[in-house]
Amino acid sequence: MMPTNETLVAFRFGYGLPLPKGAPVTPETMLAALAAPDPGPALWPGLTTEAAVEQMQFFDASRRRGKESKEAFDASSKEIARRVQELRDRSVKVAVARALDSSDGFRERLVAFWADHFTVVSTNQRTPAMPSAMVEDAIRPHLSGAFADMLVAVTLHPAMLVYLNQDRSIGPDSPIGQRNGRGLNENLAREVMELHTLGVGGGYTQDDVRQMAELLTGLTVTTEDGFAFREAWVEPGAETVLGVTYDGKGTEPIIQALRALAARPETAEHISRKLAVHFVSDDPDPDLVAAMSSAWRSSGGDLMAVYGAFLTHPAAWAPTAAKVRQPAEFLVAALRGLGVTGADVMAMDQKTLARTVVRPMQAMGQPWQQAPGPNGWPEQPEKWINPAHLATRIAWSMALPQRLADPLPDPRAMAVEVLGDRAGEAITLAVSRAESVREGVGLVLASPEFNRR
Amino acid sequence: MMNRRFFLRGAAVLGCSVAAHPMLTTLTLAAGEKTLGENRLVVIILRGAMDGLGTVIPVDDPLYAQYRPGLSDLGEAPGALTGGFALNPALSGLMPLWQAGQLGFVHATSTPYRDKRSHFDGQDILEAGTGTDVAVSAVRDGWLNRMLQAVPGLSAETAYAVGRDALPLLEGPAPARNWAPDLRLRITPATERLLEVVYHDDPLFRDASEEAMTLSDELDDDLMAAAPLGAKRLSNNEKLADFAAERLRGESRIAAFSQTGWDTHANQAVGLAGALKGLQQTILRLREGLGEEIWGKTTLITMTEFGRTVRENGTKGTDHGTGGLSILAGGAIRGGQIYGPWPGLNESALYAGRDLMPTTDIRSWAAWAMAGMYGFDRTLLETSIFPGLDMGSDPRLLL
Numbered sequence: 001m002m003p004t005n006e007t008l009v010a011f012r013f014g015y016g017l018p019l020p021k022g023a024p025v026t027p028e029t030m031l032a033a034l035a036a037p038d039p040g041p042a043l044w045p046g047l048t049t050e051a052a053v054e055q056m057q058f059f060d061a062s063r064r065r066g067k068e069s070k071e072a073f074d075a076s077s078k079e080i081a082r083r084v085q086e087l088r089d090r091s092v093k094v095a096v097a098r099a100l101d102s103s104d105g106f107r108e109r110l111v112a113f114w115a116d117h118f119t120v121v122s123t124n125q126r127t128p129a130m131p132s133a134m135v136e137d138a139i140r141p142h143l144s145g146a147f148a149d150m151l152v153a154v155t156l157h158p159a160m161l162v163y164l165n166q167d168r169s170i171g172p173d174s175p176i177g178q179r180n181g182r183g184l185n186e187n188l189a190r191e192v193m194e195l196h197t198l199g200v201g202g203g204y205t206q207d208d209v210r211q212m213a214e215l216l217t218g219l220t221v222t223t224e225d226g227f228a229f230r231e232a233w234v235e236p237g238a239e240t241v242l243g244v245t246y247d248g249k250g251t252e253p254i255i256q257a258l259r260a261l262a263a264r265p266e267t268a269e270h271i272s273r274k275l276a277v278h279f280v281s282d283d284p285d286p287d288l289v290a291a292m293s294s295a296w297r298s299s300g301g302d303l304m305a306v307y308g309a310f311l312t313h314p315a316a317w318a319p320t321a322a323k324v325r326q327p328a329e330f331l332v333a334a335l336r337g338l339g340v341t342g343a344d345v346m347a348m349d350q351k352t353l354a355r356t357v358v359r360p361m362q363a364m365g366q367p368w369q370q371a372p373g374p375n376g377w378p379e380q381p382e383k384w385i386n387p388a389h390l391a392t393r394i395a396w397s398m399a400l401p402q403r404l405a406d407p408l409p410d411p412r413a414m415a416v417e418v419l420g421d422r423a424g425e426a427i428t429l430a431v432s433r434a435e436s437v438r439e440g441v442g443l444v445l446a447s448p449e450f451n452r453r
Numbered sequence: 454m455m456n457r458r459f460f461l462r463g464a465a466v467l468g469c470s471v472a473a474h475p476m477l478t479t480l481t482l483a484a485g486e487k488t489l490g491e492n493r494l495v496v497i498i499l500r501g502a503m504d505g506l507g508t509v510i511p512v513d514d515p516l517y518a519q520y521r522p523g524l525s526d527l528g529e530a531p532g533a534l535t536g537g538f539a540l541n542p543a544l545s546g547l548m549p550l551w552q553a554g555q556l557g558f559v560h561a562t563s564t565p566y567r568d569k570r571s572h573f574d575g576q577d578i579l580e581a582g583t584g585t586d587v588a589v590s591a592v593r594d595g596w597l598n599r600m601l602q603a604v605p606g607l608s609a610e611t612a613y614a615v616g617r618d619a620l621p622l623l624e625g626p627a628p629a630r631n632w633a634p635d636l637r638l639r640i641t642p643a644t645e646r647l648l649e650v651v652y653h654d655d656p657l658f659r660d661a662s663e664e665a666m667t668l669s670d671e672l673d674d675d676l677m678a679a680a681p682l683g684a685k686r687l688s689n690n691e692k693l694a695d696f697a698a699e700r701l702r703g704e705s706r707i708a709a710f711s712q713t714g715w716d717t718h719a720n721q722a723v724g725l726a727g728a729l730k731g732l733q734q735t736i737l738r739l740r741e742g743l744g745e746e747i748w749g750k751t752t753l754i755t756m757t758e759f760g761r762t763v764r765e766n767g768t769k770g771t772d773h774g775t776g777g778l779s780i781l782a783g784g785a786i787r788g789g790q791i792y793g794p795w796p797g798l799n800e801s802a803l804y805a806g807r808d809l810m811p812t813t814d815i816r817s818w819a820a821w822a823m824a825g826m827y828g829f830d831r832t833l834l835e836t837s838i839f840p841g842l843d844m845g846s847d848p849r850l851l852l
């Protein structure tokens with residue numbers, strides 16, 4: 001295997017240089033860190049499903065109170081808006097603070113990968129904490145476990161049920177469907193197969209989508225409980241998905257079908273490839289993908305085995321920088337380079353957070369938890385480095401550091417510190433010629449060396 | 454000379470579509486012969502699969518109400534069009550355009566994409582402009598970019614991708630610009646030169662930053678020339694339309710952008726009306742911004758990745774379908790018509806028993822618009838710009 005080095009680990013598998021204290025830098029130590037308990041929640045507590053459901057209850061109760069009078073409505077609207085802002089801010093802050101502080105940068109990057117793989121978006125005031133809650137309770141606990149467990153947890157999470165309309169899908173021949181003529185919505189069924197497991201070329205048909213949609217009936221969300229299962233909504237009879245027939249009561253047949261999808265070789269191939277594309281190259285070494293999907297198949301979808309096949313393959317350590325840091329990653333790496341800590345981010349007031357992180361992320365093309373569709377964010381470098389988005393990265397690099405670091409670091413030292421052995425002649429020379437410290441720092445952060453990984 | 458250049462570019466870029474369609478040898482354009490003249494083309498991609506049936510509604514067909522009992526309440530009466538169709542009232546502001554012959558529709562149209570009904574595949578195929586015989590992943594440019602590749606001597610200013618969203622339609626080797634209406638980059642000339650040094654060896658960063666600097670300079674100048682004091686706050690649609698209009702009044706001939714919000718799985722009556730109102734605002738603002746003369750030379754065409762199911766679903770919405778709708782607008786078009794054979798709503802006439810049957814290829818309408826505006830050769834359109842397309846007979850879209 002090629003020798004590893006801190007720069008490669010920090011750029012490709014982590015959130016930038018300088019690496020936090022105790023950060024693992026070899027495949028063996030990185031895997032050991034992943035196998036250990038998740039340090040994230042203890043570092044900065046995140047938004048849980050319980051908190052997300054409480055917000056739904058609060059929203060509904062406030063709206064009920066607001067019906068009494070115009071004054072009551074205005075007061076409830078104001079209170080709702082304030083809580084929503086708090087939750088959204090907290091959601092960004094915790095993700096950024098953990099990415100900055102955790103010694104296990106690869107784990108945090110994997111969390112972001114899986115959150116994107118299972119994209120959910122909330123655009124209303126009732127469920128603003130749901131996307132973070134799903135990551136906290138359905139993704140993080142299964143990050144180094146079985147993919148099937150993560151798939152089941154995510155598919156049954158209220159965030160996913162609401163986002164892909166499963167919460168309102170009813171079997172047309174179910175008691176409730178018969179009574180009020182409501183019926184199926186096939187959105188979740190389709191995306192589970194197309195995006196979450198098999199991939200669009202994965203050999204399923206419209207009939208499989210329809211059968212899966214019928215199988216998923218009963219899954220819903222209530223204000224009281226969050227996740228709920230309604231037997232009276234279930235389409236009667238057995239369903240056949242990809243040639244396997246599922247029958248029975250409750251969520252058991254649904255879980256069986258999800259586990260069967262997780263075990264398909266198409267799923268192993270689809271997700272292995274996606275991991276390699278995300279971390280290494282849009283056109284990954286076929287041998288790398290083959291090694292990962294083989295590990296997937298022989299381990300029954302054990303993610304540690306897949307990560308192991310990934311990190312111990314030479315192609316994962318190729319010294320190229322074929323990808324660019326996505327905006328969220330760019331911002332975390334820039335904050336790190338400026339010496340901003342997780343505690344600093346947690347202490348930011350709303351205005352500072354908006355100016356520093358939330359609005360820039362949006363202007364660089366990646367509004368927080370607002371991917372354009374359930375397929376998440378694009379991977380190709382040219383999607384992120386177009387004139388408009390690069391202009392925003394340059395503008396941030398030139399203007400924001402002086403608000404975050406006092407005094408600003410010496411740009412020549414900073415180039416070495418945040419670029420490591422990637423600091424080449426052109427950037428070193430340009431930095432030494434900058435008209436001011438502010439512009440020198442800006443050049444470092446706007447450089448291709450900093451923005452590529 | 455021109456033939457060779459286009460061939461080389463196309464061959465390098467199209468990859469698999471070249472293999473599938475041994476093309477480009479029949480290119481008839483000679484160097485210097487072709488320019489885009491004064492005509493303007495605006496393409497709006499409606500992401501999320503617009504419900505064509507709920508937009509241009511077959512009101513005289515009793516089956517429509519039977520399929521969609523929960524979607525009939527539109528708030529007010531739809532505007533009468535022709536042939537038993539009526540326009541969703543959320544677009545009532547466009548009725549004067551219809552009456553003036555500056556608004557038309559293509560019903561029951563679709564890309565060649567069929568049974569998977571994935572937004573993402575559907576949009577990729579729509580913007581790649583290919584058939585299903587070509588793997589979209591092998592196509593590295595969009596059809597609007599390939600059109601530009603066929604015209605020699607264009608500047609980057611000719612075509613604009615407007616807004617912050619990616620627009621694969623216009624991506625590719627031909628120069629085109631991408632900018633958001635509200636973006637400025639203010640750095641000193643010295644820092645600009647240092648950035649040039651830093652980006653010099655990385656083509657992706659170098660090209661993007663060069664364009665960013667140029668655009669930012671130009672827009673700053675424009676801003677100085679016309680700073681509207683105390684102007685009202687504009688909506689995003691208006692800003693987008695204003696920016697596009699400003700560029701099209703100048704050197705630009707082509708603008709493309711996208712609008713989202715069309716994926717109406719639930720409570721469609723409200724969701725569709727909101728999206729349509731946004732589109733109407735964009736079209737009207739663009740017309741206003743372009744002024745009578747340039748609007749008279751403009752063809753605007755909307756495209757969406759596919760249609761929606763004929764029947765409403767269990768949540769007062771519709772699911773992903775097949776046959777969809779394209780909206781045509783502009784002074785250059787022969788409006789006041791609904792183009793495309795109407796397949797009807799009988800169960801046996803539906804696609805797969807659930808969707809409106811597509812009767813035309815949506816690419817052919819864009820192709821005929823290009824042929825009419827710019828005189829593109831049919832073979833070029835059917836092999837290079839839209840590989841594998843059969844344009845059919847001339848629908849005479851343009852005046």
